[in-house]
Amino acid sequence: EFLVVASTLLDLKAARLLPAADVEDDEDLALLEARDLLFARLLQYRAYKLAAAYLAELDRAQSRRHGRAVELEERFAALLPEVFLDVSPARFAAMAAASLTPRPMPVVAIDHVHVPRVSVREHMAIVRDRLRRAGALTFRALTSDCTSTLEVVARFLGLLELYRDGVVAFDQAAALSELRVRWIATPGTDGADAEADGAGEAELDEASPDDGRNLDEEYE
């Protein structure tokens, strides 16, 4: 799940979403380094995700070509040198286990036909309302009612939008620990929500021009 979040985040050009910081003291510097590290990790996630997509493409292409796997003609069969079992006992066991694990019934993938569309704007509105009411919530709590990864991603992206607008702040004690989100909007900026909404949507739509598709398509 985090991979999806990470790569999508990059698709949105996370750098642009994060506020530009003026480095003024050590604390800022540390923050910046932490941010760079996060960014480097996210880049890495995305790189391997793309590499995996490339491998999947190769695999698909190659699976349409069939090599010949036919037993040797009788006149040759006896000539083969002694067989060499090039396999460790552990791998041998793993192969048996792989065959003996019950296979799920093969299903025709139709996900690409009936795609649940997830709107970032809707989820941003949900997140905003809850935070305004509660003041502070964990990310877990904010996403506890999500029924799919896509919805979690949408809420995360919504949060990033709100963060960029300066109405929320994040607290995280350590990497991978619980993420807390605080509502820090002053009543004045709060009033600009409706407008920020529209602006946010417009920018999200153009956020991934490289892929030639808009944000919501990104989730399909």
Place this chain on the structure above:
Amino acid sequence: MNPADAIAQDTATEVEPEAPARPSTAPLGDPALLTAAVEAILFVVEAPVSAAAIASALKRPEREVAASLANLRGQYDERGAGIELRDVAGGFRFYTRAEVSPQVEVFLQDGQRSRLTQAALETLAVVAYRQPVTRARVSAIRGVNVDGVIRTLLSRGLVVELGSDPDTGGGLLRTTELFLEKMGMTSLAELPSLAPLLPDLDGLDGIDTDEL
């Protein structure tokens, strides 16, 4: 395009609009592509296959397939290829040409060519852990036809067929001493336990027994 073709094409469009799964069977009307399909089929089959069987699978008239077969055979013969298309036991199959069998033999005996394929290893693993086991059972576990692979394992002396299943009458496969030797083991007890790899092995056994 003659009128008949036009009609055929229209019909095809109407009849199979929601069957894009096999779009490539349509252009088999092209003799060159039909010949290519026949050639590819003959390349992968283990047992000789008749023109009628190919024709029925490709949904083309048998005479067209017969023409492709004759064409292929002529091409391979003409250029003195290392492979020839032979008409045996009521079907067609590619074989290596007798003239080059000495070279094939030399190559096969050259040493490094004696590894088992991934499929053969996987099947051997199933036999090793489930022995004694029938071929049908192995096939069901692997989810594929294993006849060819089992023949290879038998001919390589890694498994034997001993006794038969009291219920189905199918021959029972077991691994051999040679298998143990090649694995560097002295007994089957040395095979690593599957339990950590299959947390619910008992349940699985139940399923297997019920299903197969």
Place this chain on the structure above:
Amino acid sequence: MNPADAIAQDTATEVEPEAPARPSTAPLGDPALLTAAVEAILFVVEAPVSAAAIASALKRPEREVAASLANLRGQYDERGAGIELRDVAGGFRFYTRAEVSPQVEVFLQDGQRSRLTQAALETLAVVAYRQPVTRARVSAIRGVNVDGVIRTLLSRGLVVELGSDPDTGGGLLRTTELFLEKMGMTSLAELPSLAPLLPDLDGLDGIDTDEL
């Protein structure tokens, strides 16, 4: 015969005068027969085979075998055959052409090839690009425990564990020849560079080492 050929032949005669033990390889001086032999060998192998391996078995210079391979490939491509000779995993093997896969699959009984999951592909990608790499490192990069996925990749023969990391003692994972064949790649050098995606790969490596 041009003078160069004459010299080449003389040399051959001088170098191998005491090799009558293999009379059958003698006529392979005829390029057509060598090509036929190469074709027959490629027909029976179950994995890609290198020009060098064929050359060594047939006791012919590797460049002659390479010429035969190029010749064969050209012939099959030119006539749009149902089979093609491909250069994968550092060797050559015949495959059915992708265009006729629907027709071929009717005759193949090995059912639907099970596809790698997204998690398996991503893990495989990390191993492919970072090899040799420890499991712990792959886990750190993926941000999840990869034991199960690695076991699957090992059991399918796509990666192997060879040697161990001098610092941590963890086993080192690498991709296999089978991986290259499944991906239709000649060598790992064909993997596209990640550099455009990871502008500062070196810096990132530093971070990984420190942090993970």
